[in-house]
Amino acid sequence: MDKFYHFLTLASIALYWLLVAGVTLRVVLKRRSVSVSLSWLMIIYILPVVGVGCYFLFGELNLGKKRADRARDMFQPFGKWFGQLNDCHTHLPESMGAHIYKIDELCNNRMGIPALSGNTLSLQNSPSEILHSIINDIEQAEQSIRMVFYIWHPGGLADSVASALIQAAKRGVDVKLLLDSAGSPRFFRSPWVSMMKDAGIDVVQALEVSPWRIFLRRLDLRQHRKIIVIDDNVAYTGSMNMVDPAYFKQSSGVGQWIDIMVRVTGPTVNVLSAIHCWDWEVETGSRTLPQLPQCKIDPTLQQHPVQVVPSGPGMPEHLISQVLALAIHQSNKSVRITTPYFVPSADLLETLKMTAQRGINVELIIPHKNDSMMVQWASRAFYAELLAAGVKIYEFYGGLLHTKSVVIDDQFCLVGTVNMDMRSLWLNFEVTLAIDDQAFTQEMRWLQQSYIEQSYSIDEKQWKQRSLRSRFLERLFYLFNPLL
Template sequence: MEKFYHFLTLASIVVYWLLVAGVTLRVVLKRRAVSISLAWLMIIYILPIVGVLCYFLFGELNLGKKRAERAKDMFKPFEQWFTGLNDCNAHSPETFGRHIYKIDELCNHRLGLPALSGNTLSLQSAPSDILHSIIKDIEKAETSIQMVFYIWHPGGLVDSVGTALIQAAKRGVNVRLLLDSAGSPRFFRSPWHTMMKDAGIEVIQALEVSPWRIFLRRLDLRQHRKIIVIDEKVAYTGSMNMVDPAYFKQNSGVGQWIDIMVRVTGPTVNVISAIHCWDWEVETGKRMLPSLPECHIEPEQSPHHPIQVVPSGPGMPEHLIHQVLTLAINQANESVRITTPYFVPSADLVETLKMTAQRGIEVELIIPLKNDSLMVQWASRAFYSELMYAGVKIYEFYGGLLHTKSVVIDKQFCLVGTVNMDMRSLWLNFELTLAIDDEAFTEQMYQLQQSYIENAHEVVLEKWQQRSFYSRFLERLFYLFNPLL
């Protein structure tokens, strides 16, 4: 019996060694950033068995066989639809500003998707104003309402949105609602789910979380977009989930969530609708491409308000949003101002920010003082010193959980949407960003960012260097886990 246990022990060691060696080879042979590969190797070696299990669950982009095949088959028809927008006179590169011109080139060559002019934009930052605006537009809907959200959290004015959707469905409006399974568990357990389905609303659970799927698909791959399209005439996107901040995560100790939404009309609405249709087909297999927009842009019309829609996620060209972000920052001549709730950037993005500051551009980063993820909070701080040494100014916002995702370049051009500056948003999730070449809108966004700074304190390098050894240890510890953050 003793020999049997000895043999079993040796066999277990050999099997585990082979497993670790196999996973190590897989990590090394994958073509990705060296920093990510090294972080995964550290996790695998520091956390025996658990590290290997984490890699199988979270280490590779795995949409699941059925969805992956569907996304591959979908790309060509969607690319053809996108390319058709180039024939629309709303695509007029000769009128574009220098910031969006290069981004239009990039997105057009990689996805066939051009920037389009002739839009109107409204920046909304007060939660009650946002929700009342959405309700008002839903009440005017005549034919269709399409929605995608990561989180739908019942309570407060969100219940009024739900009521408006049910009333719209009862008067014959086609309502399609796609909600992330991990982000909206409370909704799917609530009476609202049943009431909406009974009213004829199509409610689909995106990327369903289930123990049976644990090894079939990467579990932290999430549907993170926030989209509303009404009658293909009005669209909303931005950082705000379908939540009323006064009723959401009140016990988390971070204060109310601070968000924005952008209300859009014009040709870009049809493009945002097409992104919803992409998500709907990935999940259901049903194709519902919208009509191409009607574009009647007069040559003398000014300003043109061009918008480049930049989607990302499995099935889309890899790293597109990361490329757009890098390209936008590299074009800065005067200033770069960024707000993000989760700051765990890639090594490439860190170098881009440092280089931009080192060439004399004012670079400002605004992030929340308190975060709903302690791991992210500590990992973010691991980047402070090298960024401040390079000249980047860092502000910690103390007025709540600053959830706005925005980048303003030279006070003339901006990026707004759903994308956090972390590995999951930039490389993994279904996300959406609008690149907006509109000085009046950008000025509004810049002033809103300024209001965030007025409710923040600047991190001073000399004082930061005096932080405790305990803080430094936690920063470096959680930095190692950045592939999971």
């Protein structure tokens, strides 16, 4: 019997090391950044068995066979729809500013989506203002409402939005609601689901979380977009989930979440509508392309070109990451960034450092307290080299700063759903707007300045004197940046 157990032990060890060797070979042969590969190797070897399991769950982009097949088949018909936008009179590359011109070239060549002029933009930064504006537009809806969110958390004004949707459906408006399964568990356990379905609303869980699907699809691949489109006339996107901050995560110890939304009218609405239709088909297999935008434009008015930049499985890889890098490289005076989760790739880190070393004023505003302890410590692992390169870092004390924004030279900005971490830039379904509108950008700049006034500036000399415990935790959680 002792010999049998001895043999069983040796066989188990041999099997485990064969498994580790196989996973190691797979990590090495995958084409991705060296830093990500090295991080995975560290996790695999430092955490026996658990590290290998983590790689199977989170290590590779796996949408699942049905969704992957749909996304592949969809690309041609959606590409044809996007391509028709180039014939629209609102695509005016000759009148675009230098910043957005190159982004239009990139997105048009890779995805077929051009920047379109003739939009009106409204920056909303008060939760009450945002939710009441959404309710008002829902009450005016006549034909259709399309919504996709990562989080819908019942309570407060979010319930008023749900009631407005039910009333809209009862008067004949076609309402389609797509919510991420992992982000909205409380909603899917609430009575709102049955009430909405009884009213005729199509409610769909995106990327359903289930123990049976763990090894069939990457678990942390999430539907992270926030889009509302009403009658293909009005749209919203930005950083805010469908929550009332006064009723959301009140016990987490980070304060209220600070967010923005952008209310849009004009041809960009139809592009955002198409992105929702893309997500709906990936999840359900049902295709409903929106109408093409009105191509009339008044040449005497400000044109406000906007480029919609989506990303996610089935779409061109790393498009938002490329747009971000292109925007930062074009800066001549300043770059100011707000993000709740800052765990940059090696490429983005070097871009920020090099930009500051060019003499550009680079400012980074992130929350002092984060709802993810791992992200909070991993973020701080980058402070030393950023500060040494001349980047100014501010920690925001007024709550969890959830706004995702980049302002370039006070003339051009990016706003949307994208965090400065590898999951947002490389993995999730995301969307951002590249906006060439100086008045709107100035509003965004003023809002960012108000964040700085509620922040503490990190001093490089003081930062070097932080405790050994802090340094250890920073380096420890930095190793897990592929999972953050």
